[in-house]
Amino acid sequence: MEKTILFMDNRSSFLDVHTRLLERAGYQVLKATSIQEAEEKLEEKYIHLAILDIKMEDEEDELDISGLELAKKERYRPIPKIVLTAYNTWENAQRALGVALEGLGLVKMIGKSEGPKAILQAVEEVFDKYICVNTQLTIRWGEPLSFLHLVHLIEPDLDNAYLLDRASELEDLFRCLFQQSGQITIGRLLAGCEKKVVLTVFAFSESGSESQFIVACGQREIIQQEKLNYDQLAPKTISARSTVRHSSIETIHFAIITYTLTGADLAEITPLYEFYRENSGDRVIAAFDDLFNNTLAYWYQKSTHFKEQATLSEAFRACAQVSTKLLSRSELEPRIQFIQTEALAHDLPRFNDVLLNLLFDLIEGTRVITTPLRYGIIHRRFRDNILVDHQGRTWLSDFSQITEGPLVYDYVSLETMIKFDLLMIGNLVERRKVENYLQDSFDIDKADHFDNLEPDVKKTLQVINHIRRQARAGIIQEVKPYQVGLLFRTVEELTTYKLEIHYTRPELIRYLHSFLLVGLLCQELNSSEEDNLLIDHDNKVVKVNGKVVDDLTRLQFTLLVCLAENHGRICSRNYLLDCLFQGESYDRLESALDAHVSRLRKKIEPDPTNPRYIITVPGYGYKLVK
Numbered sequence: 158m159e160k161t162i163l164f165m166d167n168r169s170s171f172l173d174v175h176t177r178l179l180e181r182a183g184y185q186v187l188k189a190t191s192i193q194e195a196e197e198k199l200e201e202k203y204i205h206l207a208i209l210d211i212k213m214e215d216e217e218d219e220l221d222i223s224g225l226e227l228a229k230k231e232r233y234r235p236i237p238k239i240v241l242t243a244y245n246t247w248e249n250a251q252r253a254l255g256v257a258l259e260g261l262g263l264v265k266m267i268g269k270s271e272g273p274k275a276i277l278q279a280v281e282e283v284f285d286k287y288i289c290v291n292t293q294l295t296i297r298w299g300e301p302l303s304f305l306h307l308v309h310l311i312e313p314d315l316d317n318a319y320l321l322d323r324a325s326e327l328e329d330l331f332r333c334l335f336q337q338s339g340q341i342t343i344g345r346l347l348a349g350c351e352k353k354v355v356l357t358v359f360a361f362s363e364s365g366s367e368s369q370f371i372v373a374c375g376q377r378e379i380i381q382q383e384k385l386n387y388d389q390l391a392p393k394t395i396s397a398r399s400t401v402r403h404s405s406i407e408t409i410h411f412a413i414i415t416y417t418l419t420g421a422d423l424a425e426i427t428p429l430y431e432f433y434r435e436n437s438g439d440r441v442i443a444a445f446d447d448l449f450n451n452t453l454a455y456w457y458q459k460s461t462h463f464k465e466q467a468t469l470s471e472a473f474r475a476c477a478q479v480s481t482k483l484l485s486r487s488e489l490e491p492r493i494q495f496i497q498t499e500a501l502a503h504d505l506p507r508f509n510d511v512l513l514n515l516l517f518d519l520i521e522g523t524r525v526i527t528t529p530l531r532y533g534i535i536h537r538r539f540r541d542n543i544l545v546d547h548q549g550r551t552w553l554s555d556f557s558q559i560t561e562g563p564l565v566y567d568y569v570s571l572e573t574m575i576k577f578d579l580l581m582i583g584n585l586v587e588r589r590k591v592e593n594y595l596q597d598s599f600d601i602d603k604a605d606h607f608d609n610l611e612p613d614v615k616k617t618l619q620v621i622n623h624i625r626r627q628a629r630a631g632i633i634q635e636v637k638p639y640q641v642g643l644l645f646r647t648v649e650e651l652t653t654y655k656l657e658i659h660y661t662r663p664e665l666i667r668y669l670h671s672f673l674l675v676g677l678l679c680q681e682l683n684s685s686e687e688d689n690l691l692i693d694h695d696n697k698v699v700k701v702n703g704k705v706v707d708d709l710t711r712l713q714f715t716l717l718v719c720l721a722e723n724h725g726r727i728c729s730r731n732y733l734l735d736c737l738f739q740g741e742s743y744d745r746l747e748s749a750l751d752a753h754v755s756r757l758r759k760k761i762e763p764d765p766t767n768p769r770y771i772i773t774v775p776g777y778g779y780k781l782v783k
Contacts, residue, residue: 161186164207166210238263241268291337296340297340303324308324329408337362342358354374357370373554380412383414390559403416427545429444434579438616444549447549467530491656503669512680516675530565575617583666591614699761728779737753
């Protein structure tokens with residue numbers, strides 16, 4: 158291990174003398190004559206120890222503590238620091254400087270008058286006591302991985318000039334973490350995405366006894382947040398499916414958390430996505446039962462509570478995994494319009510204005526739907542988070558996304574994971590069949606009939622039906638929260654679509670499937686929102702209470718669409734006349750509008766003399782109400 162020291166002092170001659178001494182002792186020294194230069198080196202290089210002069214601006218100014226300002230920054234807290242000062246004790250320094258020295262990573266204070274040998278001795282003591290890198294540790298790899306590879310996964314945009322330095326930093330972090338071990342075997346990569354990886358690690362003592370760990374390793378801020386989430390939200394008791402935080406360690410750029418899995422043998426576990434693809438629908442359902450009844454139940458019981466009147470848009474927007482900006486109309490509409498071009502080429506129905514307005518009303522919260530919701534600790538992301546053994550027992554391995562929210566959000570997240578991450582069907586026609594079968598799958602007592610279906614389609618339907626019925630049986634009282642939650646979660650998929658990217662066919666199929674599902678959900682919600690008045694724009698069909706309205710003329714259908722596009726808002730007589738008779742004189746058509754409204758009411762209203770849908774607003778016009 159190359160021992161690297163940052164030495165910061167505003168006097169070049171002082172730096173040069175001490176640098177030569179330290180370099181002769183085998184240390185690599187990076188010199189900095191200003192705070193800015195020191196920060197640049199701290200960000201670029203992997204530094205084990207910092208030696209800091211307190212007075213970096215004016216040696217004669219008793220109030221100058223500019224060197225300590227650098228030490229006080231949270232970013233640099235993990236680095237042990239030796240302070241050069243004129244004060245001979247911590248107490249005197251703290252009294253004179255007027256600052257708290259605890260928690261700054263200050264491990265040694267040296268008087269400048271003590272000379273170079275005192276500094277060298279202090280450096281040696283700090284490396285022995287505080288920088289515990291296990292240089293004798295044997296590191297084996299169970300897969301073709303390396304620390305360079307892990308850095309690529311954690312920091313994909315990192316400049317190549319810093320790769321080797323970061324790889325050394327990450328390796329030393331492992332050597333510090335397992336300082337009591339003689340050997341570790343990094344077994345397999347369970348999850349790898351931007352900013353974080355999850356690994357299995359088998360640690361062996363000098364006597365050969367084995368300990369097993371799940372290791373989450375990534376950018377320091379990401380792992381810090383995961384640690385905070387776990388410490389604040391994890392249940393304090395240990396169950397048969399617990400993931401227990403064991404230890405943590407960090408440098409400037411990276412951090413690691415280790416977990417142990419209660420009752421698990423890491424040699425036999427596999428990520429859910431592998432278990433799903435390799436096992437039958439019945440075995441997958443058994444694993445999901447364990448997930449619901451044991452693993453998630455352990456978290457849900459911690460702080461579950463019930464809200465009698467929860468606003469769905471507000472609830473799901475709060476637990477979305479993308480920014481509020483990405484869920485805005487200005488961000489979403491261009492993506493939807495762009496995907497719609499591809500959708501039309503694949504014979505998918507287009508988004509009409511009514512459904513588009515409903516979508517944004519729901520997403521942005523202007524359409525208010527309230528319903529009872531059960532709240533608790535939710536996990537939100539599951540693709541790389543669920544581990545399964547050969548018995549179908551489950552554990553969780555990622556706590557970066559846990560928060561309080563509606564429990565049903567976890568269920569819709571599991572459904573979207575199956576549809577968009579695990580479903581291997583590359584044929585959009587078959588994916589449409591999946592959605593058609595799922596239209597009526599919330600009936601707990603309804604038997605499944607999946608004869609003559611492809612095995613992958615059949616398994617998908619079996620598992621999703623089971624998820625929905627589990628939610629219906631114990632989490633939600635009615636279907637609408639699930640539908641709205643599923644809509645939000647699917648819209649999140651659409652937010653990842655980038656207009657400037659050319660997608661491969663499998664990637665495009667995923668987005669088209671998301672587009673299809675959003676449209677179907679909006680249509681279902683539109684049907685319920687309009688009190689069983691359903692308008693199928695593509696097929697020019699209108700249904701009332703599930704029955705098709707016969708004999709609607711073209712003008713009557715156009716009139717109804719104009720009203721529906723402005724549901725709840727008054728449509729002036731002139732506006733409706735313009736929709737029906739563009740360019741013609743209004744004077745002679747006033748009575749014609751009233752006649753068309755009257756005939757339309759006779760066809761769609763249960764009682765035309767007491768209209769339920771099309772309401773007259775005297776002196777203004779008409780409006781369509783829920």
